[in-house]
Amino acid sequence: MNRGASLGDGVMICGVVQCPWHGSQFDVHSGAVRAGPAASPIETYFVRSEAGRVLLELGEMRPSGGRRSVHGAMSHP
Secondary structure: OOOOHHHHHOEEEOOEEEEEOOEEEEOOOOOOOOOOOOOOOOOOOOOEEEEOOOEEEEOOOOOOEEEEEOOOOOOOO
């Protein structure tokens, strides 16, 4: 979520997702802002595919204190 907008409705190209409401762009691996107007990064989570299911790990922290990144910060139907 970015200020109430679901990034799942955004467009993702080359690992960057764009907010459908404000146009802010975020790196899906690190959550970093690539283009504003957003000033804060988004949270990212570790995901993996296993036996045809997508598994999401919540709350796991890296030793540096940051969250582990993902290759899919968007929901997928």
